[in-house]
Amino acid sequence: xxxxxxxRFLFAQLILLTLFVLGFASFSFTELTYLLDxxxxxxxxxxxxxxxxxxxxxxxxxxxxxxDLADQRVVPDIFxxxxxxxxxxxxxxxxxxxxxxxxxxxxxxxxxxxxxxxxVAAGPPGTPQSLQRQTDFTAPGLFPWYxxxxxxxxxxxxxxxxxxxxxxxxxxxxxxxxxVLAFAGFLVLLIAGATYYFRRVMLRIGHFSDAxxxxxxxxxxxxxxxxxxxxxxxxxxxxxxxxxxxxxxLVLELKWFTDSMAHDxxxxxxxxRMRLGRTEPNxxxxxxxxxxxxxxxxxxxxxxxxxxxxxxxxxxxxxxxRKVIDLAAEIANVVEFLEPLATAQGQKIVLxxxxxxxxxxxxxxxxxxxxxxxxxxxxSGKGSEIRISCGTGANAGFLEISDDGPGLAPEERNGxxxxxxxxKTVGQTPGTGLGLYIVKRYANWLGMTITVDDNEPGLxxxxxxxxxxxxxxxxxxxxxx
Amino acid sequence: xxxxxxLTILLVEDDDVIATxxxxxxxxxxxxxxxxxxxxxxxxxxxxxAFSVIVLDRMLPRLDGMTMLERLRNAYNVTTxxxxxxxxxQADDKVDGLEVGADDYLGKxxxxxxxxxxxxxxxxxxxxxxxxxxxxxxxxxxxxxxxMRVIYAGRHVDVAPKEYAILKLLVxxxxxxxxxxxxxxxxxxxxAADDPGTNVVDVHIHRLRDKLTKVAGLDLxxxxxxLGYSIRKPSDDHA
Numbered sequence: 001x002x003x004x005x006x007x008r009f010l011f012a013q014l015i016l017l018t019l020f021v022l023g024f025a026s027f028s029f030t031e032l033t034y035l036l037d038x039x040x041x042x043x044x045x046x047x048x049x050x051x052x053x054x055x056x057x058x059x060x061x062x063x064x065x066x067x068d069l070a071d072q073r074v075v076p077d078i079f080x081x082x083x084x085x086x087x088x089x090x091x092x093x094x095x096x097x098x099x100x101x102x103x104x105x106x107x108x109x110x111x112x113x114x115x116x117x118x119x120v121a122a123g124p125p126g127t128p129q130s131l132q133r134q135t136d137f138t139a140p141g142l143f144p145w146y147x148x149x150x151x152x153x154x155x156x157x158x159x160x161x162x163x164x165x166x167x168x169x170x171x172x173x174x175x176x177x178x179x180v181l182a183f184a185g186f187l188v189l190l191i192a193g194a195t196y197y198f199r200r201v202m203l204r205i206g207h208f209s210d211a212x213x214x215x216x217x218x219x220x221x222x223x224x225x226x227x228x229x230x231x232x233x234x235x236x237x238x239x240x241x242x243x244x245x246x247x248x249x250l251v252l253e254l255k256w257f258t259d260s261m262a263h264d265x266x267x268x269x270x271x272x273r274m275r276l277g278r279t280e281p282n283x284x285x286x287x288x289x290x291x292x293x294x295x296x297x298x299x300x301x302x303x304x305x306x307x308x309x310x311x312x313x314x315x316x317x318x319x320x321x322r323k324v325i326d327l328a329a330e331i332a333n334v335v336e337f338l339e340p341l342a343t344a345q346g347q348k349i350v351l352x353x354x355x356x357x358x359x360x361x362x363x364x365x366x367x368x369x370x371x372x373x374x375x376x377x378x379x380s381g382k383g384s385e386i387r388i389s390c391g392t393g394a395n396a397g398f399l400e401i402s403d404d405g406p407g408l409a410p411e412e413r414n415g416x417x418x419x420x421x422x423x424k425t426v427g428q429t430p431g432t433g434l435g436l437y438i439v440k441r442y443a444n445w446l447g448m449t450i451t452v453d454d455n456e457p458g459l460x461x462x463x464x465x466x467x468x469x470x471x472x473x474x475x476x477x478x479x480x481x
Numbered sequence: 482x483x484x485x486x487x488l489t490i491l492l493v494e495d496d497d498v499i500a501t502x503x504x505x506x507x508x509x510x511x512x513x514x515x516x517x518x519x520x521x522x523x524x525x526x527x528x529x530x531a532f533s534v535i536v537l538d539r540m541l542p543r544l545d546g547m548t549m550l551e552r553l554r555n556a557y558n559v560t561t562x563x564x565x566x567x568x569x570x571q572a573d574d575k576v577d578g579l580e581v582g583a584d585d586y587l588g589k590x591x592x593x594x595x596x597x598x599x600x601x602x603x604x605x606x607x608x609x610x611x612x613x614x615x616x617x618x619x620x621x622x623x624x625x626x627x628x629m630r631v632i633y634a635g636r637h638v639d640v641a642p643k644e645y646a647i648l649k650l651l652v653x654x655x656x657x658x659x660x661x662x663x664x665x666x667x668x669x670x671x672x673a674a675d676d677p678g679t680n681v682v683d684v685h686i687h688r689l690r691d692k693l694t695k696v697a698g699l700d701l702x703x704x705x706x707x708l709g710y711s712i713r714k715p716s717d718d719h720a
Contacts, residue, residue, distance in 0.1 A: 307590050336643055337669045337677075340684040363672040370677055 010194040040163045048161040057157040068104040079105040081160040220248040272298040324468045328353045334369045346383045354391035359468040360446040368442045371435040380405025397467045402460035488512045488533035493523035506594035520544030528557040539567035554582035562604040595708040599658045619652045633697045644689040651712040660709035
């Protein structure tokens with residue numbers, strides 16, 4: 001599972017989060033401890049100061065007694081110990097409890113302490129001594145120590161004030177434990193959520209892989225499934241499907257190409273073989289030359305057919321030489337070129353061309369225009385009128401070629417652009433049958449839509465396209481987004 | 482066949498059959514031919530020696546034709562006219578070829594020895610600096626560039642603009658054959674790789690011929706069977 005990029009990402013996030021939380025917790029814990037510690041010391045010193053400045057030993061004793069009665073400690077953990085005569089403790093090396101006179105709320109463990117009263121005794125009255133740590137003193141919990149401070153009162157007495165941290169310690173411990181539990185719970189939820197999300201994504205990716213494997217095995221019509229959710233995967237899926245569509249088109253094209261080649265080259269190749277294969281022993285030089293010439297002509301036909309089909313089987317022309325094309329000028333040029341053919345048939349060409357531009361390949365536009373016009377000249381019959389118009393419509397450009405010839409039946413109109421399809425009235429008119437197929441391919445590539453209609457009488461072909469914009473780019477219908 | 486100038490041709494072509502056919506044909510014209518089959522050797526020869534025209538295949542071993550041409554033009558500053566032959570004949574391959582420095586470009590599908598000879602002659606002619614007169618004279622013909630007028634022996638011949646252009650091309654070729662493909666490209670600006678379906682060029686020539694014959698009383702245009710057309714020389718016997 002850790003080979004998955006997604007899993008690694010999620011795992012790394014979890015680890016970072018855990019480290020962060022632990023770090024944060026430690027920091028908070030340390031800060032809390034420090035603040036509590038400071039608060040406690042200040043409180044102890046304040047109490048000590050307050051009590052020892054009320055008066056001498058008697059005053060302190062009576063104050064403590066009052067406190068004891070009223071049970072009004074400033075905080076619950078604080079305790080007081082009055083030692084009437086320090087010399088007793090020092091001389092007998094006694095525990096505090098043995099030489100203390102009154103000791104409200106002090107825990108027994110405190111009373112067992114043998115504090116270094118000598119320190120208190122050493123200083124002048126009123127000198128505070130803090131007696132924080134006792135290395136031989138332990139108690140259960142996180143705070144195994146008490147904070148004690150002492151002052152001399154009068155000549156020989158001392159007052160000890162201290163804070164019992166056990167209680168607080170247990171509260172902090174509980175707090176920490178709660179936090180750890182909460183985080184653990186959060187972590188579990190997070191892992192569960194991440195796993196669920198991970199599996200969903202992997203499932204969709206699995207569907208993609210399956211579909212693509214099927215395509216690789218030959219099922220070209222397969223497409224990856226697109227779900228509504230998951231923006232990135234849907235976008236990717238659409239791209240993949242567009243690509244698969246294109247691949248399918250290309251493969252089918254190639255298949256048609258090879259099939260067509262097999263079909264359409266057979267005849268001219270057979271004829272070629274016949275013309276060149278038969279050699280009379282007494283054939284004259286002239287006859288031989290004639291046969292060679294006829295054979296060359298068949299070869300030309302073969303080459304033409306092959307070249308035209310090969311070009312169509314290639315993927316679209318290079319995009320390097322697309323530019324803004326003056327369609328009106330191209331049409332005028334092609335008309336000037338083909339006009340003698342029309343005149344020879346007694347046909348009349350009527351032009352209604354207005355300025356219009358499109359973005360594309362010059363040679364393609366020329367070939368398209370030429371093929372369509374040649375088609376009209378060839379098949380509209382003697383004496384017909386051929387109308388050619390171009391210009392801009394609402395937001396689009398158009399090119400229209402119509403004639404008043406015999407036209408085509410509806411079923412023939414549908415097959416007009418199919419490769420090698422030729423109308424019933426064509427008869428012996430020479431042609432490869434590829435002219436209009438080329439027109440359709442080029443029109444697709446140039447982003448043109450073609451409509452074929454009955455001109456009543458005759459045939460009408462209309463090409464609609466987007467005019468080249470200011471930036472010189474027109475949208476091709478092939479764009480998917 | 483025209484006697485013409487004796488040219489020296491460098492032929493860079495790796496297909497043995499095509500190279501043999503072309504060089505034999507060139508030699509029959511009275512031209513001297515040097516042959517090589519790879520681009521690197523071709524570059525060396527073209528840089529070292531002056532040729533009238535270089536005929537260059539695009540796909541070559543060791544150094545491809547386009548790279549050789551680009552180096553010839555830019556690194557060696559050789560301005561010899563170059564005819565590129567190629568199996569690649571999409572319009573943009575041709576534009577690439579011309580941009581790199583080719584003077585003419587012929588797809589192998591249109592290649593015949595006669596077409597190659599006609600094109601080589603045309604290139605040689607273009608390379609020779611000559612005046613661009615307002616009026617071209619040829620036998621009894623006068624071609625006036627400014628208003629595209631044609632006069633024969635003092636009488637006006639009414640020609641369409643494209644017919645004028647065809648006639649001008651024939652006259653400028655000075656009796657050499659102009660192929661249909663050349664007319665397509667130079668007069669009608671034909672960029673598509675395919676020839677148009679029918680021989681429209683023939684029809685245009687036919688009309689031009691009729692008009693000239695009506696005025697001149699004789700056929701000034703000669704058909705070079707299977708290949709193209711040429712203008713009859715003033716000294717030719719008239720049919």
